[in-house]
Amino acid sequence: MIRRILFSIIALLIINNVFAQELNYKEMPVSDYKKPKEYTIKEINVTGIRYLDQNILVNLSGLAVGTTIFIPGDDITNAIERLWDQGLFSDVKIYAKEFVGDSVVLEYYLQERLRLSELEITGLRKGKENDIREKLELKRGMQVTQNLVNNSERIIKKYLYDKKFLNAKVDIVQVDDTSAGSNNVILRIFIDKGKKVKIKDINFYGNEVFSDGKLRRKMKETKKINLNFFKGSKFIDEQYENDKDLVIKEYNTEGYRDAEILKDSIYQVKPNRLAIDIYLNEGKQYFFRDIDWVGNTKYTSEALSRILKIKKGDPYDTELLENRLNMDEDALSNLYLDNGYMFFNVMPTIMRIENDSIDLQMRISEGKRVRLSKVIIHGNTKTNEHVIRRELRTKPGELFSKAEIIRSQRELAQLGYFDPEQFGIEPTNINQAEGLVDLEYTLVEKSTDQLEVSGGWGNNMFVGTLGLRFSNFSARNMFKKGAWRPIPSGDGQTVAIRAQTNGQYYSSYSVSFIEPWFGGKKPNSLSVSAYYNIQKSTNYFYEVGDEYMKIIGASVGLGQRLKWPDDYFTISNSVSYQRYELKDWTYYLFQNGISHNLSFSTTFARNSTDQMIYPRRGSSFALTLQLTPPYSLFKENKFWELSATERQEIEDRNDLADQRNAEAGTTVDEYRVIPEDVENSRKYEWIEYHKWRYKGSWYLKLWKDMVLAVNSEFGYLGYYNKDVGYSPFGKFDLGGDGMSGYSLYGVDNISLRGYENSSLTPRTSTGLKQGNVYEKLNFELRYPVSLKPQATIYVLGFVEAGNAWADMDNYNPFNIKRSAGLGLRAFLPMFGLLGIDWGYGFDDVPGLPDANGSQFHFVIGQQF
Numbered sequence: 001m002i003r004r005i006l007f008s009i010i011a012l013l014i015i016n017n018v019f020a021q022e023l024n025y026k027e028m029p030v031s032d033y034k035k036p037k038e039y040t041i042k043e044i045n046v047t048g049i050r051y052l053d054q055n056i057l058v059n060l061s062g063l064a065v066g067t068t069i070f071i072p073g074d075d076i077t078n079a080i081e082r083l084w085d086q087g088l089f090s091d092v093k094i095y096a097k098e099f100v101g102d103s104v105v106l107e108y109y110l111q112e113r114l115r116l117s118e119l120e121i122t123g124l125r126k127g128k129e130n131d132i133r134e135k136l137e138l139k140r141g142m143q144v145t146q147n148l149v150n151n152s153e154r155i156i157k158k159y160l161y162d163k164k165f166l167n168a169k170v171d172i173v174q175v176d177d178t179s180a181g182s183n184n185v186i187l188r189i190f191i192d193k194g195k196k197v198k199i200k201d202i203n204f205y206g207n208e209v210f211s212d213g214k215l216r217r218k219m220k221e222t223k224k225i226n227l228n229f230f231k232g233s234k235f236i237d238e239q240y241e242n243d244k245d246l247v248i249k250e251y252n253t254e255g256y257r258d259a260e261i262l263k264d265s266i267y268q269v270k271p272n273r274l275a276i277d278i279y280l281n282e283g284k285q286y287f288f289r290d291i292d293w294v295g296n297t298k299y300t301s302e303a304l305s306r307i308l309k310i311k312k313g314d315p316y317d318t319e320l321l322e323n324r325l326n327m328d329e330d331a332l333s334n335l336y337l338d339n340g341y342m343f344f345n346v347m348p349t350i351m352r353i354e355n356d357s358i359d360l361q362m363r364i365s366e367g368k369r370v371r372l373s374k375v376i377i378h379g380n381t382k383t384n385e386h387v388i389r390r391e392l393r394t395k396p397g398e399l400f401s402k403a404e405i406i407r408s409q410r411e412l413a414q415l416g417y418f419d420p421e422q423f424g425i426e427p428t429n430i431n432q433a434e435g436l437v438d439l440e441y442t443l444v445e446k447s448t449d450q451l452e453v454s455g456g457w458g459n460n461m462f463v464g465t466l467g468l469r470f471s472n473f474s475a476r477n478m479f480k481k482g483a484w485r486p487i488p489s490g491d492g493q494t495v496a497i498r499a500q501t502n503g504q505y506y507s508s509y510s511v512s513f514i515e516p517w518f519g520g521k522k523p524n525s526l527s528v529s530a531y532y533n534i535q536k537s538t539n540y541f542y543e544v545g546d547e548y549m550k551i552i553g554a555s556v557g558l559g560q561r562l563k564w565p566d567d568y569f570t571i572s573n574s575v576s577y578q579r580y581e582l583k584d585w586t587y588y589l590f591q592n593g594i595s596h597n598l599s600f601s602t603t604f605a606r607n608s609t610d611q612m613i614y615p616r617r618g619s620s621f622a623l624t625l626q627l628t629p630p631y632s633l634f635k636e637n638k639f640w641e642l643s644a645t646e647r648q649e650i651e652d653r654n655d656l657a658d659q660r661n662a663e664a665g666t667t668v669d670e671y672r673v674i675p676e677d678v679e680n681s682r683k684y685e686w687i688e689y690h691k692w693r694y695k696g697s698w699y700l701k702l703w704k705d706m707v708l709a710v711n712s713e714f715g716y717l718g719y720y721n722k723d724v725g726y727s728p729f730g731k732f733d734l735g736g737d738g739m740s741g742y743s744l745y746g747v748d749n750i751s752l753r754g755y756e757n758s759s760l761t762p763r764t765s766t767g768l769k770q771g772n773v774y775e776k777l778n779f780e781l782r783y784p785v786s787l788k789p790q791a792t793i794y795v796l797g798f799v800e801a802g803n804a805w806a807d808m809d810n811y812n813p814f815n816i817k818r819s820a821g822l823g824l825r826a827f828l829p830m831f832g833l834l835g836i837d838w839g840y841g842f843d844d845v846p847g848l849p850d851a852n853g854s855q856f857h858f859v860i861g862q863q864f
Contacts, residue, residue, distance in 0.1 A: 036070040036071060036072050036073050037070065037071060038068055038069070038070055038102070039068070039069060039070075039071055039099070039102055039103060039104040040066065040067070040068050040102055040103050040104070041063060041064065041065050041066060041067050041068075041069060041103070041104060041106060042065065042100060042103035042104060042105055043065060043105045043106070044058050044063065044064075044065060044105075044106045044107075044108065045097070045105070045106070045107045045108070046058065046107075046108045046110065047107060047108065047109050047110070048091075048108075048109045048110045048111050048112070049110050049112055050112060050183060051112060051115070051141070052088065052110075052112065057083070057108065057110065058108070060082060060083060060086060061079040061080075061082050061083055061094075061108070062078060062079050062082050063075065063076075063079050063106070069104075071096060071104065076094050076106075079094060080092050080093075080094055083108075083110065087145070088112065088113060088143065089110050089111055089112060089113060090111045090112070090113050090114075091109070091110070091111035092108075092109075092110055092111075093108070093109040093110075094106060094107070094108050094109075095107055095109075112143075112183055113143040113144060113145060114143070114144040114174065114183055114184070114185045115141055115142065115143060115144065115183055115184050115185070116138060116139070116140060116141065116142045116143075116144050116184075116185065116187060117140060117141075117177040117180040117184040117185065117186055118140070118177065118180075118186045118187070119133070119136075119138050119186075119187050119189070120186060120187070120188045120189065121133070121189045121191065122188070122189070122190055122191065123190055123191035123192055123193065124191055124193070128163075131159065132155075132156055132159055135155050135156075135159060136152055136155055136156075138152070138187070144174065144185055144187065149172050149174075149187075152172060152187075152189070153170045153172055156168075156170050156189070156191065157170055160191075160193055161236065162234075162236055163196075163234075165193045165194055165195075165196055165197070166194075166197040166235065166274075167194040167195070167197065167271075168191065168192065168193050168194055169191070169192040169194065170189065170190070170191055170192075171189070171190040171191075172187060172188070172189050172190075173187075173188045173189075173190070174186070174187060174188075175188055194272075195271065195272040196272060197234075197235065197272050197273065197274060198225050198233040198234065198235075198272065198273060198274070199222065199223065199224045199225065199233045199234070199235055199273075199274050199275070199276060200224065200225060200269055200270070200273040200274065200275050201224055201275045201276070202216050202219070202222070202224050202275075202276045202278070203275070203276065203277045203278070204216075204278050204280060205277065205278070205279045205280065206262070206279055206280040206281060206282065207280050207282060208282060209251070209254065209256065209282055209285075210250065210251070214250075215247050215250065218243075218246050218247055218249075218250045219243035219244075219246060219247065220239075220242070220243055220246060221234075221236065221239035221240075221242070221243055222234075222235065222236075222239060222240045222243040222276070235266070235274055235276075240276075244261055244264070244278070247261070247278070247280075248260065248261065249319065251282060251283075252317065252318060252319065253315070253317045253319055253320065254285065254315050254317070255285040255286045255287055255315030255316040255317060256282055256283050256284070256285050256286075257283070257286050257316055257318070258281075258283030258284060259280065259281065259282050259283050260280070260281050260283070261278060261279065261280060261281075262279045262280065262281050263279050264276065264277060264278045264279065265277045284356055285315065285356060286315070286316040286353070286356050286357070286358050287312075287313055287314065287315055287316055287356055287357055287358070288310055288311070288312060288313070288314045288315075288316055288357075288358060288360070289312055289313075289354075289357035289358060289359050290312070290359040290360070291305065291308070291310065291312075291359075291360045291361075291362060292351075292359075292360070292361045292362065293305070293361075293362045293364065294361060294362070294363055294364065295363055295364035295365060295366065296364045296366065297366060298336070298339075298341070298366055299335065304332060304362070307330070307332045307335060308324050308325070308332055309324060310324060316358050321348060325346055325348070326346075332346070333346065334402060334403065336366065337400070337401070337402035337403075338401045338402055338403045338404075339369070339399060339401070340369035340370055340371065340399030340400050340401070341366055341367055341369060341370070341400075342367070342370040342400045342427070342437060343365070343366075343367030343368065343370070343432060344364075344365070344366055344367055345364070345365045345367070346362055346363065346364050346365075347362075347363045347365075348360050348361075348362055348363075349361045349362075349363055367432070368432065368435045369399060369400075369435055370399070370400040370432075370435045370436065370437050371397060371398065371399055371400065371435060371436060371437075372394060372395065372396050372397065372398055372399075372400060372436075372437060372438070372439055373396060373429070373431075373436040373437060373438050374396055374429075374438040374439070375389075375392065375394055375395060375396055375438070375439050375441070376428075376438060376439070376440045376441070377389070377440075377441045377443065378440065378441065378442045378443065379418075379442050379443035379444055379445065380443055380445065381445050382417070382445050382472065382489055382490055383415075383417050383418075383445065383472060383489075383490050383492070384474070384490040384491055384492075387415075387417075387490065387491060387492040388412065388441075388443070390517060390523075391408070391411040391412055391415065392408045392411070392412075392441075393405075393407045393408045393411070394408050394439055400427075400437060405425055405439070408425075408441075409423055409425060410608075410610055410611075412441075412443070413610060413611035413612065414607075414609075414611065414612060415492065416448055416471060416612050416613070417445060417446065417448055417471075417472055417492075418443045418444060418445060418446060419444045419445075419446045419788075419789040420610075420611045421787050421788075421789075422442075422443075422444040422789075423441075423442070423443065424440075424441070424442030424443075425439070425440070425441055425442075426439075426440050426442070427439055427440075428440050444789065446789035446790075446829060447789070447829035448470075448471040448472050448829060449468075449469065449470050449471060449472070449487075449829070450467070450468070450469040450471070450829065450832045451467070451468060451469075452465055452466065452467035452468075452469070452498070452832065453465070453466055453467075463500055463501070463502045463506065464500070464501060464502065465498070465499070465500045466498070466499050466500075467496070467497065467498035467499070468495075468496070468497045468498075469494070469495070469496040469497075469832070470487055470489070470494065470495045470496075471494050472489045472490060472491070472492055472493075473487065473488065473489060473491065473492075473493040473494060473495045474488040474489050474490050474491035474493065475488070475491065475493055475513075475515075476488075476491065477490075477491070492516055492517070493513065493514060493515050493516070494512070494513070494514040494516075495511075495512070495513050496510075496511065496512045496513075497510070497511050498510045498511075504536065504544045505535070505536050505538055505544055506534070506535050506536070507532075507533070507534050508531070508532070508533045508534075509531065509532050509533075510529065510530070510531035510532075511529065511530055511531070512527065512528065512529035512530075513527070513528050513529070514526070514527045514528075515527075518558070522560075522561075523560075523561040524558065524559065524560050524561075525557075525558065525559035525560075525572070526556075526557070526558060526559075527555070527556070527557040527558075527559070527574070528554075528555070528556050528557075529554065529555050530553065530554040530555075531551070531552075531553050531554075532550075532551070532552050532553075533549075533550070533551040533552075534548060534549070534550045534551075535548060535549050536548045537584075537585070546583065546584070547583055547584040547585055547586075548581075548582075548583050548585065549580065549581070549582050549583075549585045549587075549746075550579075550580070550581040551578055551579070551580055551581075551746065552578070552579045553576065553577060553578035553579070553597075554576065554577055555574050555575065555576035555577070556574060556575055556576075557572055557573065557574030557575075557601075558572065558573055558574070559571070559572035559573075560572070566606075568606045568607060568608045569604070569605070569606045570603075570604075570605050570606070570607070571602065571603065571604050571605075572602070572603045572605070573600070573601065573602045573603075574600070574601045574602075575598075575599070575600055575601075576597075576598075576599055576601065577596070577597065577598050577599075578596070578597040578729075579594065579595070579596055579597075580594065580595040580596075580597070580729065580746065581593075581594050582594075582595075587768070588728040588729070588746075588768070589680045589684065589728045589768065590677050590680035590681045590683075590684060590728070591674070591677050592677060592678075592681060593677075593678075593680075593681030593682075593684075593685065594681075594685065595681075595684050595685060595686070595687055595728075595729070596685065596686050596687065597628065597687045597729060597730075598628060598629070598686070599626050599627060599628045600626070600627060600628075601624060601625070601626040601627075602624070602625055603622055603623070603624040603625075604622070604623045604624075605620070605621065605622035605623070606619070606620065606621055607619075607620040608620070609697075609699060613792045613827050614705075614707075614782075614784060614787060614792055614794060614827075615699045615707070615709075616699060616701040616705065616707050617699055617700065617701050618699055619696070619697060619698045619699065620696070620697050621694070621695065621696035621697070622693075622694070622695050622696075623692075623693075623694050624691075624692070624693045624694075625690065625691070625692055626689075626690070626691040626693075626730075627689070627690040627691070628686075628687060628688045628689055628690075629686075629688065630688055630720040630721070631686045631688050632688060632720060632721040632723075632724050633720065633721070637723075638723060639682070640679045640680070640682035640683035641679060642675055642678060642679055646678075647675060650673050650675050650678065653672075653673055654672045654673060657672045657673075658672075683724060684727070684728055687727045687728075687729060687730075688719070688720055688721070688724065688727065689717055689718060689719055689720075689726070689727040689730060690718045690719075690720070691715075691716070691717050691718070691730055692714075692715065692716045692718070693713075693714070693715045693716075694712075694713065694714045694715075695711075695712075695713050696711065696712045696713075697709060697710065697711045697712075698710045702781075705783065705784050705787070706781065706782070706783045707781075707782045707783075708779070708780070708781055708782075709778075709779070709780040709781075709782060710778070710779055710780075711776075711777070711778040711779075711780070712775075712776070712777050712778070713750070713774070713775065713776040713777075713802075714774070714775045714776075715732050715748070715750075715773065715774050715775075716772070716773050716808065717730055717731060717732070717772040717773070718772075726770070726772050726807075728746075729746040729747070730746065730747070730748065731746075731747055731748070731761075731769055731770065731771045731772060732747075732748050732750055732761070732771035732772070732773070732774040732804055733747045733748065733749050733750065733758050733761050733769060733771055733804075734750045734752055734758070734760040734761050734771055734774050734776075734802060734803070734804040735750075735751075735752050735755040735756060735757055735758050735759040735760040735761065735851070736751060736752065736753070736755060736756055736757030736758065736759065736855070736857060737751055737753070737757065737837070737857035737858060737859060738750055738751025738752075747769070750774055750776060750802070750804075751857070752776060752800065752801075752802045752817065752819065753798070753800065753819055753821055753823075753837050753839030753841075753855065753857050754800075754818075754819025754820070754821060754839030754840050754841030754842070754852060754853075754855050755817060755819065755839075755841045755845065755851055755852055755855065756848070756850070756851045756855065759845050759848050759851035759852075760802070760803055760804050760817055760845065760851075761804050762804060762805060762806045770806040771804040771805075771806070772805070772806055772807055773804065773805040773806075773807065773808055773810075773811050774802065774803065774804040774805070775802055775803065775813060775816070776800065776801070776802030777800060777801055777802065777816075778798060778799075778800035779798065779799050779800065780796050780797070780798045781796060781797045781798075782794050782795070782796045783795055783796075789829070790828075790829070791826060791827070791828050792825075792826070792827040793824070793825065793826045793827075794824075794825050795822070795823070795824055795825075796822065796823045796824070796825065797820075797821070797822050797823075798820065798821055798822075798823065798837075798839070799818070799819070799820040800818075800819055800820075801816040801817060801818040801819070802816055802817065803815055803816045803817050817841060817842075817843045817845070817852070818841070818842045818843055819839045819840060819841045819842060819852075820839065820840060820842075821837055821838045821839030821840055822837070822838055823835060823836065823837035823838070823859075824836055824837075825859070833859065834859065835858070835859035836856065836857070836858055836859065837856070837857045837858075837859065838854070838855070838856055838857075839854075839855050839857060840853060840854055840855070841853055841855065
């Protein structure tokens with residue numbers, strides 16, 4: 001009570017010299033504190049504040065105009081306490097400014113806490129200073145409290161501690177900022193990092209089973225000083241405790257279930273060096289003996305023991321036991337979970353420990369089989385629901401299956417329409433009595449449409465590209481009102497339009513359409529494409545000549561998802577046609593004429609990767625055979641050869657051409673005809689070949705999201721008739737980034753980084769490319785920087801090797817060109833895959849001294 005009376009006295013008396021200049025003591029009303037009187041609040045004024053709202057502060061105090069209070073009394077005391085409790089003020093006063101009859105005018109004087117005007121950090125480099133600023137999150141105008149200062153010091157010391165500066169000193173000083181007005185301070189943080197403290201040695205005592213070196217390697221974060229460039233030496237308390245658990249875990253995996261750390265000590269051997277001593281009690285090694293099963297009615301004990309794969313005499317490893325029961329891909333629990341037993345549970349119980357042997361009893365609760373009642377889909381704001389449901393392996397009425405849920409997640413990821421990092425799959429409305437459960441899929445759409453606007457350099461020219469790719473198109477809504485926002489979408493079809501040109505010299509146009517569920521009932525795909533390509537020659541001054549090559553082509557394909565050997569397999573077949581028209585084009589075996597390429601292609605493939613953009617596990621391979629009819633088998637032997645009459649006609653024509661050239665005073669063979677060119681034009685009027693290609697990729701998750709990708713390729717272009725020989729089109733062009741800078745449908749560009757473009761392709765004495773066989777092997781270590789739907793970015797290191805040969809007789813799988821390097825990939829939904837690589841080619845290329853060595857390569861829209 002005395003404390004409350006004192007609060008009232010303070011509130012009603014002027015005791016601060018600051019107010020002496022503003023208030024007149026003689027004019028202040030006097031109250032009898034022994035006789036409190038009731039007053040009605042007529043007015044409340046708030047002074048001293050700069051940033052806060054007056055009305056809100058009055059409300060926080062609990063008083064309001066019109067409220068009846070007693071003076072002296074608890075009302076003002078409580079109001080003062082409420083304002084103090086906000087933590088916003090360094091001083092709070094309430095006093096009666098004026099009494100008017102039974103009314104009173106109150107005035108609040110509130111002194112706000114200091115505000116931050118500027119943050120200065122000294123003692124660190126710019127990079128670390130920026131890191132600390134981000135961690136502190138101190139903004140201009142924030143209130144500066146002692147708690148804020150203490151918390152800032154703690155954050156800075158922890159940051160430096162994690163950077164191995166165990167003896168860092170931090171001094172935070174508040175300085176009045178007169179330039180920013182009253183109540184503003186500058187926080188000046190002075191940091192003395194001191195020297196980095198590293199671990200000189202880690203010593204183990206009492207260990208006989210494992211060496212010191214092996215136990216040190218099991219410690220994931222706590223490392224002594226060595227030549228490990230990937231893991232520096234540092235000491236962090238929390239990580240050290242986890243690493244001690246890993247040491248014991250290593251003993252447990254070998255059956256030493258009683259292993260323990262008796263004590264450990266951390267001591268300083270130098271000002272910037274620590275040593276750690278760890279004393280162990282290894283205990284006795286135990287082994288599995290008898291494993292009995294109880295509660296199992298669906299499967300026999302013998303079958304369960306075979307699946308468990310733990311034999312009598314194996315070291316007693318609880319982690320192995322847990323993995324075999326629940327965690328591994330072929331874990332025992334999956335046998336039940338994949339057959340509707342959603343509530344399955346198994347509890348291993350130790351029944352007997354005799355000497356070094358342990359008997360276990362596996363207590364199984366199978367539960368009731370569960371069926372899916374509803375399959376609910378959320379988050380598909382763009383993709384139509386039937387596109388999603390046709391990919392799901394989980395359907396209402398079917399038994400609950402963990403394997404089918406995982407497979408459904410994989411199929412949705414393969415669509416590429418949703419962010420795989422934000423997939424959500426959750427059983428809901430579980431009714432154990434009736435054996436029913438709902439399954440909810442929560443999806444997050446991501447942009448899949450791509451716009452390609454780029455410029456590239458190829459064949460000593462600049463080429464501009466404009467391309468549009470709509471990966472979730474809806475053809476059936478093309479004529480639907482309101483569907484063009486900006487395009488009809490949601491049915492999973494793909495439409496791509498692309499144009500390349502550098503003006504008069506080169507132009508290429510293509511269009512394609514893919515329907516992944518042709519007919520809508522089965523996953524049978526339909527693909528249609530068409531393209532046109534024209535390329536002209538130029539002279540030294542880049543003046544366009546009359547020489548050209550034109551290519552017109554189209555293809556139609558059908559694909560089917562197979563069920564055998566498993567449903568990851570697909571087979572696709574297509575028929576394609578290309579028409580090549582050459583005029584004085586010197587880059588092939590003939591310079592003038594028209595060639596037709598009518599071919600049938602079949603691809604047998606399997607793809608079990610978990611997602612498209614950044615796969616972490618699984619594999620994919622494709623074996624493709626493309627072939628044409630063997631036209632030459634149905635024609636006369638050497639049907640292309642000129643008859644004597646035809647040769648004479650050509651000679652007469654050439655004589656006339658020489659005469660005309662002489663009259664014109666020119667030596668250009670403008671009107672001459674080359675007999676060999678005519679024969680080659682006849683030979684390749686209908687191109688014949690059989691072409692084999694293999695591509696395989698394997699993905700293995702090593703640590704966190706670090707992935708090892710292994711890729712292999714092989715290609716062979718064969719012929720039916722030795723006299724006809726290899727086709728002049730469809731050859732393999734090896735080396736460089738795998739992009740010619742422009743599209744050529746007469747050649748397959750194969751990348752091999754560390755070498756110049758086309759530098760590994762064999763050539764004839766006249767310079768014609770003769771890459772009819774190639775092989776390539778590639779290893780990439782990838783680590784993501786960002787896996788967000790807006791941008792998937794990862795860095796990589798690679799080693800690869802490959803080569804190309806003119807024919808199978810010269811093929812040598814060990815005669816390969818090797819390279820290694822680093823790279824960066826960024827997948828942007830609007831632009832597709834972009835990247836840059838630096839590679840170093842280790843092997844010389846005969847005749848091309850500058851083709852290997854240090855090379856930079858750019859990647860647009862392709863995967864290595």
